[in-house]
């Protein structure tokens with residue numbers, strides 16, 4: 245592997261190591277939607293997306309001429325937060341920037357990127373408009389925040405705030421605060437401090453106003469150009485860096501937090517921007533470096549072995565911000581018009597990918613050392629020199645009195661004294677200048693009355709804003725609680741429904757079982773009845789056979805016919821009845837008392853019909869069943 249590759253891997257390992265003091269978290273991605281601009285309103289532009297601001301989802305739809313009539317016509321992206329077109333600069337600052345400014349006081353590195361198509365509001369978001377305090381962007385708002393934080397901190401802390409401002413134009417690093425902004429600077433790397441820009445001017449500042457002046461000076465040096473898409477299009481990537489060193493006196497600990505505020509040049513299509521000549525080269529370089537940034541993001545997301553940080557100055561300089569030791573936020577800017585569909589979807593894809601990049605930030609802390617220590621040492625040295633000069637000056641004064649007579653010597657002594665006094669004054673000035681660089685927590689408030697006024701105005705605004713945010717949060721909370729109650733209600737009613745259903749199922753199952761038992765019982769009963777009926781039937785058939793046998797053998801056929809003719813069926817009694825039955829043979833036989841002389845004559849027919857079997861006495865219970873016969877019962 246090449247040396248270049250080795251270094252890249254080393255950087256990656258440094259950035260993504262698993263030291264316990266590191267905080268691993270994904271890059272946060274916010275989306276800011278620019279309102280329709282004048283041109284778009286005039287053209288009657290239609291929106292190309294809709295947002296669900298509660299869920300932070302944006303749904304993009306292709307313009308009609310590009311639609312395929314299927315799922316590919318729509319794309320959904322979820323971001324960490326979406327700022328609607330009517331969001332204020334303070335809304336953006338509070339949510340996207342303020343938490344990171346707080347973190348640099350803890351000793352973390354932080355980065356805020358503004359990314360997006362040309363003319364979508366990157367510079368507006370990062371720098372804003374100075375004429376109206378309400379329109380101040382993230383960079384000037386951080387000045388106020390930082391000095392407000394210092395003014396409110398305890399006296400056991402001292403701070404040094406340093407700023408730097410550079411731009412990357414056509415792949416050249418330029419110092420926006422240097423004596424010669426056109427001079428090309430080199431990016432270097434050192435084991436102890438990591439990646440840095442050699443000879444970049446750093447200003448130690450003691451108030452927000454100075455910071456503001458420096459920012460304005462740097463902005464004037466930035467290269468902008470009018471294009472078809474933006475009257476003041478930034479042709480470079482600008483990085484405003486604020487370093488805050490905090491010294492905890494009692495613990496003798498120093499933390500150093502670095503905040504990079506990056507206003508990227510806008511991705512653009514030459515056909516749309518209409519740039520020519522120099523502008524064309526700028527455009528090529530802008531797109532190339534943004535492409536490399538995209539490739540770095542892609543490689544990190546894919547956990548690739550090689551991250552092409554060195555393929556552009558931008559990614560090389562911001563190695564720690566993307567996938568390294570930094571807490572990073574990207575604010576993606578989009579314009580709402582349908583004509584920008586391609587650029588908007590590309591920005592959203594870029595942003596969505598960046599959301600998956602994992603950074604691992606650590607507190608940059610050291611015992612003693614740092615800029616504060618350096619300044620304090622310098623002050624102590626100056627104080628020593630001053631004390632020596634004072635002694636020398638006093639000695640000269642005494643000598644002057646003794647050598648009063650000698651005019652020449654006196655003049656010489658006076659010149660020396662003046663030199664000493666000048667040097668003393670110079671030392672005193674330098675000392676006070678260095679002392680001013682160290683700002684003590686809670687100090688310098690009276691000296692900065694004007695600035696404080698500004699802070700107070702902003703604090704009031706912040707409080708109003710805080711209240712507004714609080715209200716929004718409260719509303720969100722109430723909505724969530726309502727939702728929760730609703731879900732809980734639904735859940736408990738579902739549970740009740742479930743219990744009820746289970747109970748019903750048990751009852752139904754019980755009924756089915758009962759019905760089955762009853763059915764089985766009935767079937768048995770039916771079976772028994774059928775068997776009884778069959779038995780009965782069999783008996784009847786036998787009786788019929790007997791009757792037929794007797795009739796056929798004892799009653800002559802002409803009598804049988806005659807008797808049959810006189811038989812009628814009585815429906816009420818369900819019996820055949822014989823007319824004049826009272827006069828039939830059996831009834832007409834004279835009844836005689838049974839005596840010894842006149843015994844009952846029994847007809848023993850056994851000897852006649854000796855072949856007939858003895859008739860068995862029927863004891864079977866079935867014989868008790870009622871039977872019907874058409875034959876009149878014999879009377880005894």
Ligand SMILES: Nc1ncnc2c1ncn2[C@@H]1O[C@H](COP(=O)(O)OP(=O)(O)OP(=O)(O)O)[C@@H](O)[C@H]1O
Nearest residue numbers: 278279362363364365366367368474477478509510
């Ligand atoms: N949220 C906003 N509200 C009102 N005006 C806006 C907003 N965003 C951008 N603008 C206006 O749109 C114009 C273009 O904005 P700006 O210069 O910030 O775009 P940019 O993304 O930095 O463009 P470039 O990449 O070309 O530098 C400016 O006039 C700016 O004031």
